[in-house]
Structure formats: structure tokens, C-alpha cells
Amino acid sequence: MRKLALNDEILLKVDKAARYIGGEVNSVMKNKEKVDIRFAMAFPDVYEIGMSNLGMMILYNMFNERQDVWCERLFSPWTDLDKVMREKKISLFTLESQDPVNIFDFLGITLGYEMCYTNVLQLLDLGGIPLLAKDRTETDPLVIGGGACAYNPEPLAPFFDMFYIGEGETSYDALFDAYKANKAAGGTREDFLLMACRIPGIYVPAFYDVTYKEDGTIASFAPNREAVPEKVCKQLIVDMEKEYRAIESPVVPFIKATQDRITLEIQRGCIRGCRFCQAGMIYRPTRERDVETLKLSAKRMLENTGHEEISLSSLSSSDHTQLNDLVTFLIDEFQDQAVNISLPSLRIDAFALDVMSKIQDVKKSSLTFAPEAGSQRLRDVINKGLTEEDILKGAGEAFRGGWNHVKLYFMLGLPTETEDDMKGIAHLAERIAEEYYEIPKDQRNGKVQINVSTSFFVPKPFTPFQWAGMYSENDFIEKAKVVKSEIREQLNQRSIRYNWHEPDVTILEGFLARGDRRCAEVILKAYQKGALYDAWSESFRYDIWKEAFEETGIDLDFYTLRERSTDEILPWDFIDAGVTKEFLIREWKQAHEETVTPNCRQRCSGCGAKQYGGGVCFESKN
Amino acid sequence: MKVRIKFTKEGSAKFIGHLDTMRYFQKALRRAGLPVAFSGGYSPHMIMSFAAPLGVGTTSLGEYFDLELTQTVPTSVIEGKLNSTMAEGIRVLSARAVEDAKASKAMSLVAAADYLVEFREGKEPEVPWLEKIEEFFALSSITVLKKTKRSEKEVDIRPYIYEMKPKGSQVFLKLASASANYTKPELVIDAFQKWLGCEPKDFCYQIQRLEVYADTGSETQHSFLSLEALGEKIE
Numbered sequence: 025m026r027k028l029a030l031n032d033e034i035l036l037k038v039d040k041a042a043r044y045i046g047g048e049v050n051s052v053m054k055n056k057e058k059v060d061i062r063f064a065m066a067f068p069d070v071y072e073i074g075m076s077n078l079g080m081m082i083l084y085n086m087f088n089e090r091q092d093v094w095c096e097r098l099f100s101p102w103t104d105l106d107k108v109m110r111e112k113k114i115s116l117f118t119l120e121s122q123d124p125v126n127i128f129d130f131l132g133i134t135l136g137y138e139m140c141y142t143n144v145l146q147l148l149d150l151g152g153i154p155l156l157a158k159d160r161t162e163t164d165p166l167v168i169g170g171g172a173c174a175y176n177p178e179p180l181a182p183f184f185d186m187f188y189i190g191e192g193e194t195s196y197d198a199l200f201d202a203y204k205a206n207k208a209a210g211g212t213r214e215d216f217l218l219m220a221c222r223i224p225g226i227y228v229p230a231f232y233d234v235t236y237k238e239d240g241t242i243a244s245f246a247p248n249r250e251a252v253p254e255k256v257c258k259q260l261i262v263d264m265e266k267e268y269r270a271i272e273s274p275v276v277p278f279i280k281a282t283q284d285r286i287t288l289e290i291q292r293g294c295i296r297g298c299r300f301c302q303a304g305m306i307y308r309p310t311r312e313r314d315v316e317t318l319k320l321s322a323k324r325m326l327e328n329t330g331h332e333e334i335s336l337s338s339l340s341s342s343d344h345t346q347l348n349d350l351v352t353f354l355i356d357e358f359q360d361q362a363v364n365i366s367l368p369s370l371r372i373d374a375f376a377l378d379v380m381s382k383i384q385d386v387k388k389s390s391l392t393f394a395p396e397a398g399s400q401r402l403r404d405v406i407n408k409g410l411t412e413e414d415i416l417k418g419a420g421e422a423f424r425g426g427w428n429h430v431k432l433y434f435m436l437g438l439p440t441e442t443e444d445d446m447k448g449i450a451h452l453a454e455r456i457a458e459e460y461y462e463i464p465k466d467q468r469n470g471k472v473q474i475n476v477s478t479s480f481f482v483p484k485p486f487t488p489f490q491w492a493g494m495y496s497e498n499d500f501i502e503k504a505k506v507v508k509s510e511i512r513e514q515l516n517q518r519s520i521r522y523n524w525h526e527p528d529v530t531i532l533e534g535f536l537a538r539g540d541r542r543c544a545e546v547i548l549k550a551y552q553k554g555a556l557y558d559a560w561s562e563s564f565r566y567d568i569w570k571e572a573f574e575e576t577g578i579d580l581d582f583y584t585l586r587e588r589s590t591d592e593i594l595p596w597d598f599i600d601a602g603v604t605k606e607f608l609i610r611e612w613k614q615a616h617e618e619t620v621t622p623n624c625r626q627r628c629s630g631c632g633a634k635q636y637g638g639g640v641c642f643e644s645k646n
Numbered sequence: 647m648k649v650r651i652k653f654t655k656e657g658s659a660k661f662i663g664h665l666d667t668m669r670y671f672q673k674a675l676r677r678a679g680l681p682v683a684f685s686g687g688y689s690p691h692m693i694m695s696f697a698a699p700l701g702v703g704t705t706s707l708g709e710y711f712d713l714e715l716t717q718t719v720p721t722s723v724i725e726g727k728l729n730s731t732m733a734e735g736i737r738v739l740s741a742r743a744v745e746d747a748k749a750s751k752a753m754s755l756v757a758a759a760d761y762l763v764e765f766r767e768g769k770e771p772e773v774p775w776l777e778k779i780e781e782f783f784a785l786s787s788i789t790v791l792k793k794t795k796r797s798e799k800e801v802d803i804r805p806y807i808y809e810m811k812p813k814g815s816q817v818f819l820k821l822a823s824a825s826a827n828y829t830k831p832e833l834v835i836d837a838f839q840k841w842l843g844c845e846p847k848d849f850c851y852q853i854q855r856l857e858v859y860a861d862t863g864s865e866t867q868h869s870f871l872s873l874e875a876l877g878e879k880i881e
């Protein structure tokens with residue numbers, strides 16, 4: 025049996041020891057003497073969260089299919105173990121071999137959300153790897169980042185040797201082959217990085233220099249040596265049958281992961297084009313997986329894991345053209361085996377209601393709508409093609425079917441927002457309540473309950489809103505107050521509950537999302553001062569971050585409040601994410617004109633993603 | 647068909663808590679493709695009953711749960727299918743068909759359990775102790791202070807120690823384990839150390855459960871039979 029990195033005494037003292045022991049069903053063990061490359065795949069959050077990340081699991085599976093690579097997992101130690109490891113000087117280790125991470129060839133870190141950045145530093149620090157890439161030596165692992173946040177890697181640039189931009193399926197093989205070739209030829213770390221930066225999708229920050237104007241904006245961003253490409257191209261697979269690397273046997277955690285179920289990815293990308301949504305832009309074009317393959321895949325994964333639930337994963341699942349077929353199959357095939365089916369991101373219509381009534385207890389479940397903005401005007405600005413009519417119709421049908429719980433999600437602080445738009449949130453909730461009480465008393469199911477949640481809008485790179493200014497903490501709070509008091513004015517206010525997210529995390533997220541290289545200093549400072557697990561409200565310490573800004577002299581407002589002009593060089597402009605800047609500018613203007621852009625199936629708007637030669641852009645309808 | 651499964655928990659598996667062990671087996675049974683019976687409703691669950699939960703950190707060679715299958719399956723097939731999908735440290739030792747009645751539920755049958763207690767390195771009592779075990783076991787009463795959430799009370803645990811003897815450099819114990827008289831091995835060895843005049847050190851035992859028994863005798867004349875032995879093989 026494996027020897028664990030932590031002794032019994034430590035493991036029995038920390039919360040949920042099973043986070044650190046590995047050995048789960050379907051985890052991959054190999055003989056370390058017989059592989060050429062050891063890859064440590066990390067997720068900078070606690071085990072239960074990281075194990076729910078599909079992207080990481082796809083790569084784990086894919087890397088381990090190579091005989092010459094052993095990919096192992098590791099996650100952020102929770103704060104209790106973090107403390108012990110520092111005190112006792114225990115090195116961070118991977119779960120499979122329990123070996124210290126600093127003996128690995130690669131350390132890959134999945135960057136799923138901005139608030140995990142201090143945990144990235146924790147991984148390096150506890151792993152005994154110099155925090156700054158420039159301080160690493162020949163024996164240190166090569167640190168590579170990937171995931172949604174890699175689309176603006178700049179705030180993390182000094183901490184990483186490389187970033188991988190886009191979907192991992194395409195270039196990792198070339199990267200591993202280059203690594204082996206370089207090793208065989210006796211090449212150095214730098215030699216390898218020079219090879220790597222020419223592999224499509226690989227960005228080596230050290231090979232680029234940035235200069236700044238007096239006003240703080242970027243003056244130039246360019247390679248600092250020969251043969252380094254000027255643009256880094258997003259990677260993606262086009263053929264969802266041949267290139268997609270389906271997981272057959274996902275690892276089954278001993279403890280309950282956040283997603284304690286099978287995640288079946290049914291498509292990538294989204295046809296809708298909501299202007300605030302980064303995923304909807306960077307994962308273009310929409311590519312569906314075939315329904316027959318999906319059926320087979322669902323069956324295999326259930327057999328190989330024994331999970332009792334399957335969840336479909338995609339943006340806007342309702343847009344998958346064969347969704348009805350798939351869902352009907354899953355219900356017919358698996359429901360009598362007591363397998364639950366969960367369907368996030370379904371548009372509420374007759375089909376959805378029919379499905380939902382089959383798979384869940386109507387009395388206990390709720391309807392979810394995400395109008396995102398309170399008025400039709402603002403919904404046109406953000407290009408959210410959901411009308412009040414759609415919502416009332418869907419809700420009305422559901423109410424007659426027995427539902428009486430509604431969840432509504434909105435954003436505050438969207439570009440062009442006025443007080444009327446904020447109040448519109450209360451009015452929409454009220455109209456839904458009225459819709460409910462129009463049903464005769466004997467035909468409805470007690471009282472209706474409407475939960476309104478608002479978050480504050482964060483502008484993200486590669487969206488038409490990437491130039492937008494954010495609001496200050498106080499402005500945000502004022503906005504929430506407007507909504508709150510307007511809700512209290514409504515006739516059915518007793519049926520409406522309102523909650524909003526704290527603005528401080530949002531502001532920091534906004535800073536990190538659109539930051540440049542200089543922002544790394546703040547992250548480092550905050551980490552050194554004790555910031556960790558910022559994504560967790562119980563450990564988030566805004567005061568530490570405020571001090572970090574003060575001590576580094578970096579101006580938070582410059583990054584958050586300021587609206588950028590469209591000719592400014594943005595920190596992420598060197599990435600070709602598929603959507604062109606012309607398209608984004610066009611959309612930014614359309615937004616101000618309150619003009620809606622049709623979705624990819626109604627009419628192509630020439631976003632640039634057609635260059636990849638597949639997906640929705642080539643459906644016959646176009 | 648009602649089946650009793652006996653399994654081990656060794657190595658790193660000792661860090662998997664009781665609830666997670668249950669979840670582990672729910673998934674393992676599905677992977678094994680056995681015809682498990684479910685309760686009805688929107689969130690159906692397997693009809694399972696675990697005997698005597700094992701604390702985190704304790705290893706075991708004799709853990710049990712009962713479960714219901716919708717069809718009769720040869721016990722060797724059940725063993726084979728489950729063992730083809732076990733994680734490191736967990737092994738199915740046997741599957742036995744048991745009588746299907748409420749009173750025969752694994753949980754309610756438990757009367758006693760065997761343990762091996764080992765002192766961790768450097769945590770042994772500072773006085774000679776192995777040779778003192780017999781003398782301690784010969785005492786007619788052993789009073790300990792039992793702490794509950796609300797109070798502390800003195801209890802005589804001697805009647806609950808059915809056997810205590812040295813085994814190599816370890817201590818073998820057979821202890822009462824029914825819900826009314828459940829006795830922790832730590833409690834006994836702590837008492838032993840105090841009787842020796844030693845203060846038990848923090849984190850000094852590694853405990854292994856060896857077997858769990860039902861009592862087929864009477865209060866005065868125990869007759870312990872392992873839970874496994876109450877069931878039978880089916881071809």
C-alpha cells in the first residue's frame with residue numbers, strides 16, 4: 025500500500041482527511057520509473073471544489089492515456105492543514121504517489137475564477153517552488169496555467185512559466201513531445217520555453233515586454249526576442265466526435281464533492297451572445313456532441329463510477345438541437361435504476377416543465393429564470409433574449425403545473441443602467457407574483473415564493489463590455505438599496521425575498537479580471553499578508569487587500585472604475601480568442617443603441633469564430 | 647434476498663469516515679451491477695444497514711453491512727463482483743445470505759467486538775506493561791470516569807471486558823459493543839495505563855477491529871458468534 029505524505033497524527037487532526045489521501049476509485053497509479061513526464065495537475069481550491077471541475081478531469085484522463093506521462097492531482101490544503109504544513113515544513117504533495125510536487129516535470133494549475141489567485145501562490149509556496157518564474161532553476165517544475173482566467177493571464181504573468189490558452193485537447197501532446205525532445209538533446213529550461221512558445225496556444229510571459237504610457241495605459245506589448253509569435257491563438261477542437269476526449273471513468277471521491285455526480289458535457293460554446301458573458305464569447309463557436317455518443321458515454325460513466333446522479337453540462341443546454349432525444353433517453357433508461365437527472369440552464373418552456381415534473385418533486389423544486397436585467401431596455405442592451413412575456417408565460421404554465429417557488433437572477437451595475445432599470449427588477453417580481461394569484465385559489469398550491477438575487481456586474485475580457493467602467497462599493501450598495509426599497513413598495517412584497525452579494529469581492533474580481541502585469545504585485549503582497557481562499561466568504565479579508573493596494577501604490581480605481589476607450593491596448597489583446605475586436609466594438613456600440621444582435625442560428629453576425637471551420641457557423645441554417 | 651457483506655478497512659482507507667464508507671459502498675454496489683433493492687419516492691435509496699460504525703483512524707478486518715437484493719445471487723458471485731471494483735484498503739471478505747427479519751438487522755445484532763491495540767512508536771507506557779495485562783484483567787472492578795456531554799459519572803467497565811490478553815507486543819480485547827454497553831477500546835487501555843500509574847499520552851494507540859459478534863447465548867452465559875457465521879453461503 026502507498027505511504028502517505030502526512031502522518032496519522034496530522035491526518036486525524038485536520039478536517040476531512042480523505043481530501044489528502046488519494047486512492048479513490050478510478051484514480052490512476054503508474055510506475056514512476058517507467059514514465060518520462062510527471063505532471064502534477066492542481067486546482068487552487070479545496071478538494072471538493074476542484075474534483076468538480078470538468079476541465080481538469082478531462083486533462084487528467086487525457087494525459088494518463090499517454091504511456092509516457094503520469095498525471096497526478098493536487099488541491100489547496102484547507103486552512104487547517106496549511107498551518108500545519110508551514111509549521112512542520114511539509115512539502116505539498118500529489119494525491120496519487122504522495123510525492124512532493126517540486127520533483128515533478130510540470131505543475132499545471134487550473135484557473136477557473138479570479139478569486140483563487142492567492143491560492144495559486146499557496147500551491148507554489150507550499151510546494152517549495154519559487155513564486156516568481158524568473159527565480160526558478162533547471163530543477164524546478166515548469167508551471168503552466170490554463171482555464172477561463174488564462175484569457176487574461178497578465179495579473180499572474182510573473183508567477184507562471186507558461187499559459188495554455190484554450191481547450192487542452194489540441195496542443196498538450198506537442199508540448200510533451202517537445203519536452204522530451206529537449207531533455208534528450210540536453211537542452212535547458214529556456215530552450216524548452218523557446219520551443220513551447222511556438223506551439224499553438226502556448227504563451228510564455230517572459231518572452232514579451234510591456235511598456236506603459238504616462239496615464240498608466242499600455243504603450244506597447246511585444247515579443248522581446250526573435251521567433252516568438254506576436255499573437256497567441258486560442259485552441260479549440262472542431263470535430264466533437266473525433267477530437268473530443270470523453271472521460272469513461274471519472275475518479276470517484278470518497279468524500280462528497282460539490283458535484284457528487286457525473287458531468288456529461290453536451291456541447292461547448294453558446295449561440296446567444298449575451299454581451300456580458302465571457303464564456304459565451306471565448307468558447308465560440310457552438311459545437312454540439314452527437315446524441316448517440318452522449319447516450320453511450322452516459323451509460324459507461326454511470327457503470328464505471330456508480331454515481332447516482334447525472335448532470336448535463338453546457339451553457340444554455342436548451343439550445344442543443346437533440347436535447348429532447350437525450351433527456352428522454354436518460355429518463356427512460358436510468359430512472360428505474362434510481363439515477364437522478366439534473367438539468368441546469370434549461371429555458372423554462374413546455375418541454376422543460378414536462379421533464380422537470382418527471383425528474384423532481386414539483387413541490388420541493390423551484391423555477392429558475394435569469395433575466396439579468398430588470399427592464400426590457402436593459403435586456404436589449406445586454407442582448408439577453410429573454411422577454412417579460414417569455415418569463416410570465418413560463419411561470420404561468422409552471423404555476424398551473426403545481427410549482428410555487430421562483431428564483432430570479434439579476435445583475436446590478438450593467439452599462440447604461442438607470443434607476444428605472446433597477447426598479448424594474450421589483451416590478452418583474454411583482455408581476456410574476458400577480459400571475460400566480462390570478463390562478464383560482466383552489467387550483468394553486470398555497471403561497472408563491474419569489475427569491476430575487478442580484479450580483480454586481482464584472483466586465484470581462486473578450487466581451488463587448490470589456491471597455492465598461494465598474495462602480496464603487498458605495499454605488500453598488502446604493503443600487504441594491506434601490507431594489508430593496510422598491511420591492512417593499514410592491515403589493516405582493518411579502519411573497520418576494522431579496523438578497524444581494526457583497527460588493528467587495530466583486531470589485532476585487534473586477535480588478536483581477538482586467539488587470540495587467542503590474543497587478544501581480546498586489547496579489548503577491550496580499551498573499552504575503554495572509555490572504556487565502558478569497559473565494560470563500562468565511563476567509564475573505566478585504567482589509568488585507570486594501571492594505572496591499574496601499575503598500576504597493578497600485579490604484580484599484582484605475583482598473584475598475586475607468587471606462588476604456590476602444591483604441592486603448594488592453595492587456596489581453598495579444599490573444600486571438602476567435603472573436604475579433606471589430607466584432608466586439610460593433611457589439612459595444614449596438615449595446616449603447618439598445619439594439620439586439622440575433623443568435624448564431626438566426627443569423628451569423630460575423631464574430632470571427634468562423635475561422636475555425638466548424639460548429640454552428642457551418643450548420644446548414646446559416 | 648438479504649445479504650450480509652463483511653469487509654476490511656486498511657491502510658489509507660482508515661481515514662474514510664462512516665458516512666463516506668456508506669456512500670462508497672452505495673456506489674460500489676452500482677459499479678458491481680448487483681440487483682440492489684431501492685426504497686421508493688423521488689430520491690430512492692438503497693436498503694442498507696451498517697453494523698457498529700468505525701471511528702476514523704481505526705482499521706478493521708471485520709466490518710459489516712446488510713443489504714437487500716431484488717434477486718437471489720450466489721454469494722461467491724457477489725464477492726467477486728464487489729472485489730473487482732474496490733478501492734485500495736477495502737476488500738470484501740465474504741457475502742452471506744441472512745434471514746430477512748427486522749430483528750436480524752446487522753445493526754441491532756451487535757453484542758461484542760474484538761480489537762487489537764498497538765502503542766504507537768515512542769508512546770508506550772514508561773513501565774513494564776505487557777506482563778501486567780493479566781493482573782489488570784483479573785481485577786473484579788475497574789472504575790472509570792465516563793464523560794458525556796452533560797455530566798461525568800463513574801462506571802465499572804469490568805463487566806464489559808470479556809477478554810483481555812497480550813498478543814505479541816499488542817493487546818487483544820473482546821469488548822461489549824451493543825448500543826447500551828458499547829465500550830471503546832481506548833477507554834479500557836486508558837484505564838489500564840492509569841492503573842499502571844502512567845498518564846496516557848496524546849494520540850498513543852493504533853487500533854484495529856478484528857471481528858464483530860452477535861450473542862446467541864444469554865446475559866449470564868454469552869455465546870458469541872461472528873455476524874458472518876449467522877449467514878450462509880448460497881450457490
Ligand code: SF4
Nearest residue numbers: 624628629631634641
Ligand atoms: S461566426 Fe457567426 S455563427 Fe459563427 S460563432 Fe460567430 S456569429 Fe456565430
